[in-house]
C-alpha cells in the first residue's frame with residue numbers, strides 16, 4: 001500500500017475493527033492513514049504507536065462519519081497535504097440499545113440506520129470525487145472504498161428485529177454495488193465486508209443483553225462453523241486486502257468474514273441443538 005493515502009472511520013474503540021484496520025494498513029506500509037472517530041480520546045495514542053511501531057504517518061481526527069461537512073473537511077485536508085486520496089474505509093457504526101427500550105421503533109430504526117447508511121453514502125460521494133482527482137503524483141483516477149455492513153444472519157430473538165438489521169445491511173451492500181457500477185471506468189472499486197460476530201466493544205454491549213440466558217449465550221458462541229467469535233484483526237485483514245493492489249479486480253462485492261456463520265443456512269444450529 002505504499003503511496004496510498006487512506007481514511008478509516010470508527011477507529012477510536014480500543015477493541016474495534018477500525019483500530020485493527022489502522023494497524024493492518026500500517027503493516028502494509030500505507031503512505032498515510034487518517035484515523036477518525038466521533039470520539040477521539042484514544043486516537044492520538046494510536047497515531048503515536050503506529051508511527052513508533054511502523055514509521056507510517058497516522059493522523060488522528062475527530063470526525064462524525066455521518067456528517068457531510070466533517071467528511072469533506074478530512075478529505076480536503078488529505079488532498080491539500082498529500083495531493084491524493086486512495087482508500088476510504090467507512091467502518092463507523094453503532095449497536096444501540098434493545099428496541100424494546102427505545103421510545104419507538106422509528107426512533108430505533110433511525111439511530112441504527114442513519115449512521116451506517118449516511119456515512120457510507122457520504123463516503124462514496126465525497127471520497128470518489130477525491131479519488132478521481134489526478135496530480136503529478138497520481139496521474140490516473142483510482143481508489144478503493146470499503147464499507148462495513150452487518151453479518152448476514154440476523155438474530156431476531158436476540159439483538160434487534162431482523163428486518164431492521166437486514167435493512168441496514170442490505171442498504172449498505174446495495175449502495176456499494178450501485179456505486180461500483182456508477183463509478184465504472186474510473187478504476188474506483190467499492191466493496192462491502194459483512195462480519196459475523198466479532199469480539200469488540202460493540203458486541204460486548206450487545207451480548208450483555210442476553211447475559212444469564214444460557215441457551216442464547218451458548219447458541220451465539222457456537223453459531224458459526226468455526227465455533228467461535230472472530231477477532232477485529234481478522235476483519236481488518238480483509239479490509240487491508242480490499243484496500244490494496246492485490247484485490248485490483250474485485251469490485252461491487254459483499255464479502256463475508258463470519259467464520260462460516262452464514263454457511264449454516266438453511267440449517268440453523270441456534271435452534272437445532274435444542
Ligand SMILES: NC(=O)c1ccc[n+]([C@@H]2O[C@H](COP(=O)([O-])OP(=O)(O)OC[C@H]3O[C@@H](n4cnc5c(N)ncnc54)[C@H](O)[C@@H]3O)[C@@H](O)[C@H]2O)c1
Nearest residue numbers: 010013016017038064065092093150151197198200201202
Ligand atoms: N462486532 C461485530 O460483531 C460486528 C458485526 C457486524 C458488523 N459490525 C460493524 O463493524 C463496524 C465496526 O464495529 P466494531 O464492532 O468495531 O464496534 P466498536 O464499537 O468497537 O467501534 C465502532 C466505532 O465507531 C465509532 N462511531 C460510532 N458512531 C460514529 C460516528 N457517527 N462517526 C464516527 N465514528 C462513530 C465509535 O465511537 C466506535 O469507536 C460497525 O459498522 C459495525 O456495525 C460489527
